Amino acid sequence: MAAAVELYFDPVAERRIRTLWNALEDAGVPTLRDLTHGKHRPHVSLFGADRLDGPAVAEALAGLDPAPPLLLRLDHVGQFVGRVLWLGPVPTPELIAHHAAVHARLDAAGIGGNDNYRTGSWVPHCTLSMRAPREAMAAALHRCLDVLPIEARVSGAAVADHARGQYTPLGV
Numbered sequence: 001m002a003a004a005v006e007l008y009f010d011p012v013a014e015r016r017i018r019t020l021w022n023a024l025e026d027a028g029v030p031t032l033r034d035l036t037h038g039k040h041r042p043h044v045s046l047f048g049a050d051r052l053d054g055p056a057v058a059e060a061l062a063g064l065d066p067a068p069p070l071l072l073r074l075d076h077v078g079q080f081v082g083r084v085l086w087l088g089p090v091p092t093p094e095l096i097a098h099h100a101a102v103h104a105r106l107d108a109a110g111i112g113g114n115d116n117y118r119t120g121s122w123v124p125h126c127t128l129s130m131r132a133p134r135e136a137m138a139a140a141l142h143r144c145l146d147v148l149p150i151e152a153r154v155s156g157a158a159v160a161d162h163a164r165g166q167y168t169p170l171g172v
Helices: 011-026 053-062 093-108 134-147
Strands: 001-008 041-051 071-080 084-089 125-131 150-161 166-170
Touching: 001 011, 001 053, 011 125, 011 134, 011 150, 041 093, 041 125, 041 134, 053 093, 053 150, 053 166, 125 134
Parallel strands: none
Antiparallel strands: 001 041, 001 150, 071 084, 071 150, 084 125, 150 166
């Protein structure tokens, strides 16, 4: 997945996650801090695809607040196959409903995405590392647990196509 509809966090939560990125990097775990172009922000992706047309997504979401002031509590650490390390928010009814509303709008507009982000398959997460080394995983998990929980309020949203360097703010 190279493109996503991303939810961003308030400055305090973003700073805490960036501090964790730094600690993980110091421990030899590559994070989103330095991945590709170094412009990643801590986020939760609602929708992912190989490519997204930012203006088309914005048009499909017109009339829907893409970044409602949801309160997220990141309170657990997870790992996907492929050594992807992440923090997980509690999947509140409000977060699940917002995710479903975004997907309903994008589906209605004919905008296709990755099946892993579909309603019923999606695991809400804030990616820390896309390739955590196996030998550093135990230490990385301990560093993550040391900073949890993190309370975060959603403060913005965008379509970010990292592979192509395209960024379209939503709801502005």
